[in-house]
Amino acid sequence: MKKPSKFIHSSLIYLSFILGAPHWNVNGQEPFYTPDGYTIETLATPKNMPFGITGLDISQQNDIYVATRLGEVWILENRFAEPGKEQWRRFAEGLTEPTGLLLDDNGSILVAHKPELTRLVDTNKDGVADEFSNLANQWEFHDNYHEYNYGPVKDKDGSYYGVLNLGHGNPKAFSLGAMNSEGGYRGWAYKVSASGEFTPFASGFRSPAGIGMSPQNELFITDNQGDWVPTSKLHLVEQNKFYGHPVSLRDDPRYDITSLRKMTPDDFAEFMQPPVLWIPHIEVANSPGNPEWDISQGKFGPFAGQMFIGDYTQSSLFRAIIEKVNGQYQGAVINFMNGFQSGNIRIKFDHKGQLWVGQTSRGWGTKGEKPHGLQRVVWDGETLPFELHDIKITKHGFDLRFTEPLKSGSVQNDSLSAEQWHYLYSSNYGSDKMDLITVKIKALQLSEDNKTLKLTMPLSAGQVVAIDFSGIESVSGRKPSVSKVYYTVNQVK
């Protein structure tokens, strides 16, 4: 017996080395950032159900309506919409990978799914949808897995808008890079009037996973980095304009496949609309979802009126701060919060000042490891976070406005730094930061109320300027949880 014992004993040592220490963080520590006063709460979803939430809207009574990737619509009534109290009920099933849901004024529910924009009505009031009517299906859906239909949003005239993803993987389809179009308005935004008339609205989208209608009745769409999209971006979308991805132009009567194949990126760039802002890849987002505006009038903290966007890949939220320069929107993005449990693809404010986040993680990777979920961001109602509130471009540089006065001693020349770059528009999959250089901040001046920091620095149009302000401190001795803002200088003042 002794011989085997010794053998096994020594093997124990060998194996203990082999099995090693668990190494759960191959890339090292992930930075987590949360503004003071904000927390993430998790709501449970129905058990044993694939529940990737890709459509989200909230009624006046704060009932939560979701559409899931499996193809269903579920409701979490307000009285059950608290952690520990969740009771869901199913309203509809059988849809084809919905990516958007809108509660319409007459109580019906609109769901955008791949083949159709469908209106769901419970005609006999038994709690389940029994009429599925076709509001719009005038595009072509070829059963390609990438051919999503996003939306709808509604404008003040009662017209609905949606936007269509390009296809991928069919070698016979028309492609000028990675994504393709088999025709039928792939890559187009569309409009459906109140009377049901369908209009192709604007072209040039790739994977426009986020569509939003601002409180000012303006249509905004985010698009994801990929071929012909140097980095994710935000567009203001207007009728008959072209937003960058050329394969959608096969449905524009002025072009055809033959002529499009002969055109160069410079040709397309001539009539392409620049984005309102660029969203730096990975640093801020990889796959942004829908823009959503803080209409809580202060119940969600000091960012009232600002635009929030979720990122699927980074499982995070970021803000977009925009302004008009010479009549055109441009502006900045800045991270807000991360550490969410899954991919943040749909966000919506309720009427209590809580930001709900519909999540999924399937097919494309996410930082958050859960396969799906529903979370919400809640502000505690009193803690003023210390963060960058606003950024504006000036004749001399930028004005950075903070939520709290800065400690004047913390503002040194080296408290802030800046760099700039631009992106290359081409058929390549994404773009590096081109001509990346440091930009010298020549002067810093604090406003009288100590809340606005005026930067003097050289500016050039066509650059993204990243300003790092990690050196500053508030009068309460706090540092901001996020200290880098990325401003897209389409025009200088």
Added chain:
Amino acid sequence: MFKKLVTHSMGVCHPVLLQARLLIKLCVSSLFLSFTLTFFIVSKGALAKEKQSISQDLEQIKAGEILYQNACISCHGAKLKGATGFNLVDGEWIHGNKPDDIISNINNGFAQAGMPAFKGIFTPQQIAQITTFILAKREGWLNVNYAIYPATDNLINDFKQVGQATPMKSGAGANNLADFDLPENKEYVINFEGEFNAPWQEPTTIWFDTPPATKLIVEIDGEKAKRLPFHNPTFWLKPGRQHLRISYSTRQSHPALNKNLIVMVANQDLSIKLAGVSARGNASILQKDFVINSQTETKIIRRKTVKLPPSSVLVGLTNQFSYAFNTKLCAIVGVWKGEFLNVGPNIDGRGKDGSVPLGEWVFHSPESIATDKPDTPCHFIKYTRTENPTFYFTQNGSNYSVSGYTHPDGIQFDYRVDHANNALHISTIKLPLLDGYRFMSSQGEVRDNTLYLDKNWQQVSVILSEH
């Protein structure tokens, strides 16, 4: 060479130890492992410091296994592959995969799922042992990151440059699997890298479903993995933990090659596939079904479906018959008999594959039951399901509806005219070619696979009968 090792070391084990299955395999492995000792000391030193309260000692694993066999097998299975409870050895961790998560989950249980709280039943040391056992049994990647690079000449010629190049896309592998389906370009180099756990009780290999000429690099703990003499690329894995790297280039690969590789852990003669390394490998091992049947309740589902055109709405009736109405053609593009539908292939990953109707086709596209129409397309209005599912559509200014009903001999389709624009009113219904079924109609005349309707018809029933 390995075979010799095995037979030699077998003689060292005492017959009494045969009772402890684990220890027998330990004897087999130990000599094999001794050659790798130096290597692992270096690796351990190179690992980052982690907060851990779990001992990786084999004794702990053994103790954990005995506890697992007593308390956990009934729900999580003898092979930890799950039953009522979750699979504990694959890459999907809904409740967290860190040691602290697992300990907490065992302590607290999941009352609504039927898992008791084991805090108080087991000591903290015992719970740690069970956790150690579960982690040691993990098959496949403990974590994996991917990076996709453009297929530049430099990179193809020297894969080592992958570490220095800038990826187009990178991130963590979903569900801890290497997804070869991620790239959206035609030409690329993709790199997967992470900590990998292979079974330690037996020698195992990593197997690639791809031709031998494929440009592939497999490295284990920084060194080229040793290749076995099989047709498909197959390499030895080390037992237990190892750092695994796979680099794959599609340049010069055959255009017909399915680049979404199946990669699996297999036993040494490839007769058994043990675990998925790639997403497709995992799917083929699991072959997840998600069957929707309509035996008790009529079902309506819209999904990409094998053999049916896009924009089809599938209806499963309660008498084993199902049909599909297409909203672009306003035609019935398929009828089948059997269980309704397996949507499994369509609901995972990116949903590229079609759902599969179960049973036998009566007919499918391009055959159809179609209201014969001049060249203007139809417009789909809606479907309702207050009673029997009914489809409403417009053709040439007239409004029609069609509804499929169960029939003692098969399936019956009732067409109704809701509003007729008399000049262009439909006069025929084109019928599909059938084998083993015949048509019956409540009015009109069937000739040459066409139903000629009575003038000014308001409704007609078309029956597909098995008899």
